[in-house]
């Protein structure tokens with residue numbers, strides 16, 4: 001079995017001037033401590049990691065597994081769950097949790113993280129825990145139906161929402177769900193997040209999907225989010241928050257940063273009063289090509305250029321088309337009220353008539369307002 005080197009081990013080794021042996025697996029903190037001191041040949045045999053497989057990059061990159069090789073016995077599952085490769089991933093999940101909490105993308109016990117580690121296996125965060133203070137020993141192993149297979153804490157109730165995406169989109173190797181305040185504000189205000197404003201957002205987020213509100217943790221929510229998430233890497237969950245996915249857990253986490261930063265900038269820019277300048281459909285098309293070269297799906301790939309940036313001009317209060325308010329009324333512009341229309345028309349006629357009389361009292365004898 002490969003030797004796992006933790007941050008504490010790394011400190012001791014650095015103090016003694018030692019280097020990790022070939023094949024050793026370093027935790028992210030240990031890797032950071034070694035930094036440029038690492039020899040390039042170190043750590044080239046980490047099972048399960050398909051790229052960035054030097055020790056310096058061991059925790060990054062898409063995790064791969066042997067297809068058809070999921071352990072099935074109790075002993076096999078425990079061995080895999082406690083393997084160095086999965087210990088590295090657990091520590092990585094905790095690190096992403098710390099970043100979520102430090103950036104105020106989660107509060108209380110909010111948010112959850114999953115990383116796929118087998119045909120039918122995933123690591124996931126437990127329920128009722130602050131994402132800012134997790135330890136690797138808190139992480140659970142579950143199958144993609146949400147059955148807990150290993151770990152001492154109970155898995156998050158929202159794991160099945162992540163698996164709704166993973167089952168439909170094989171490129172989704174890690175998912176992060178959080179409640180970043182600016183993006184979540186868009187989700188509860190029912191305001192569409194416009195595209196064609198910032199090139200990096202169009203490349204790294206693509207078209208942001210919208211999943212209609214469903215009760216968190218339910219099968220209906222998993223289906224709704226899964227259907228949207230299979231073609232959108234960033235999904236706004238109505239009245240809830242966001243869920244994003246990527247090839248690895250850090251890439252997924254970056255998208256939480258991306259979407260909240262994007263919504264924050266739009267919110268600030270919309271308040272400046274000068275309108276928002278959008279780039280053209282042709283320019284958006286170039287960004288989509290960059291996105292496709294990076295291997296990322298885009299729900300807009302089949303659209304014509306003239307359709308890419310032609311959504312309603314964004315302004316605060318533009319509602320998601322066809323969505324419903326909590327009271328069940330359509331959020332599209334309401335149908336005109338005939339009585340109100342008639343009243344407005346009568347008042348308008350009266351004012352026009354009054355003005356045409358050069359200030360003389362209206363013909364019905366009532367005084368104009370003073």
Ligand SMILES: [Zn+2]
Nearest residue numbers: 110111240241
């Ligand atoms: Zn949530």
